[in-house]
Amino acid sequence: MRKLVEQLPTLTAYFFVLLFMYASVSKILDFENFQVQIAQSPILTAYAGVLSYAVISIELLIVILLLIPRLRPAGLFFSLGIMTSFTAYIYMILHYSESVPCSCGGILEKMDWDEHLFFNLVCVLLAVIALICIYHNQQKNRYKAYIILCATILTSSFVVILLYISSEYTIKKENNFTRRFLIHPLIEDKVLQLDNEHYYFAGNNTLNVFLGNKSTPLALTSTDNLFNALQTMHIYPDQTDHTYTNLQLRVKDSDYYLYDGSVPVIYKGKLTGPAARTISYNEVYFNQLVVIDSSTFAVRIRSSKTGEYELGLLSLNSHPKFTLHDQLLEKQIDGIFDADGQLVTDLKSQRITYMYAYRNQFLVMNDQLQLKKFKTIDTISRAQVEPVTLADGSTKLKSRPQKVNAALAANGPFLFNQSHLMGKHESKDRWKSSTIVDIYRTDKQEYTGSFYLDRIDNKPVSQIMVTDQYLYAIAGRKLIRYRYRTSNVKYFTAGEAENLNKE
Secondary structure, three states, X not given: OHHHHHHHHHHXXXXXXXXXXXXXXXXHHOHHHHHHHHHOOOOOHHHHHHHHHHHHHHXXXXXXXXXXHHHXXXXXXXXXXXXXXXXXXXXXXXXXXXXXXXXXXXXXXXXXXXXXXXXXXXHHHHHHHHHHHHHOOOHHHHHHHHHHHHHHHHHHHHHHHHHHHHHHHHHHHOOOOOOOEOOOOEEXXXXXXXXXXXXXXXXXXXXXXXXXXXXXXXXXXXXXXXXXOOEEEEOEEOOXXXXXXXXXXXXXXXXXXXXXXXXXXXXXXXXXXXXXXXXXXXXXXXXXXEEEEOOEEEEEEEOOOOOOEEEEEEEOOOOOOEEEEXXXXXXXXXXXXXXXXXXXXXXXXXXXXXXXXXXXXXXXXXXXXXXXXXXXOOOOXXXXXXXXXXXXXXXXXXXXXXXXXXXXEEEOOEEEEEEOOOOOOOOHHHHHOEEEEEEEEOOOOOXXXXXXXXXXXXXXXXXXXXXXXXXXXXXXXXXXXXXXXXXXXXXXXXXXXXXXXXX
């Protein structure tokens, strides 16, 4: 027994040498992936750059200390500290994290998180026993060593807690462009073949998903909850002598709306029949429209006075019918390209969102266009556009701008934004093979997380639509339906609509 007590510190040291040598070499050989793994951690996201180097350096330092007999106690203290940190990290992942990432990889790749926790606890216990064996006969240094031992455990745990608190603040408040990925939030459920690549989402209700088509604008396509086939209804407006340039469809409840802001005209019809009657003609020219209710629409116009984009309300039962809200969109350069973006609405809460295309900001409004401003996680606060005015008076961009935000979808308090920017420590290969979607709250300034949507038949996802049951996507000639993993439902489902007060 006494011999075992004498040999245990040495055996423990050799165990940690093997463990940390293998772990550090594995990280070095696959360093980019290691950085990505830390960056995707829901706890350490904001410090992926520093920690990726620090962890490897500490592990190699521990190996050196453990291989030198007179420095072996220091090596065991360092081993205790880092294993305590790993244990605290895993405990917080399991009990306090919003999502649980994949396995750490390397030597522990085949373990789940509970097994990781058990393994690390054994390593911590082994380091404690080895240190007790070293100092139990040293009357002069024993109590001092025990104090250091306890301090090591407490300090290591406290550091992880501080990193978690600081990372949470940085990710959600300080707009540091580091994404937090939800781990496998979606499961591909069903796929339908489309006959061309010009479809877009027109809306949904409890029974069906509806698609419009840019190449056949008078056709409303739908599929029911079984998601087995597509049905198409051809629409017949009561007036067809207009010169259309951009006919589009939107569905709300039991009605569909056919409109073209360049005419300008809005038709309305029932989903049960193809006849569409004119409900608005020549009221206001617009280039975007969202449906608020059967007689109220939020629109984006280009002002005839300033030439800039502006938002307004078209209320068919009011007088005047159109109300301009020219203070909503913020001009930075020209009021056109720098203010470009997408207008969407959540049909249940009637919350309206405008996402700027070239800067890290979106506007959230209620049905009266009362405003709140929010930011996305990227750092481009000023649109990187260079407009030039030609001799004929037209305005064009001098060069291709850096686009920040693309297609948009809303469901209750959640906003789903297809981003064009790659964040810190993200895999370039993964980025090229996928579309990335960032989730934000529209009732408060909060970034919820991100996820990838893989290309389908080498075609990127061009549009998404989110409901409480499914996420739908269009990629090339495919309509895909995804269902939510049980652990991630809270990031997609609307819950109860929340009121938006004026800022």
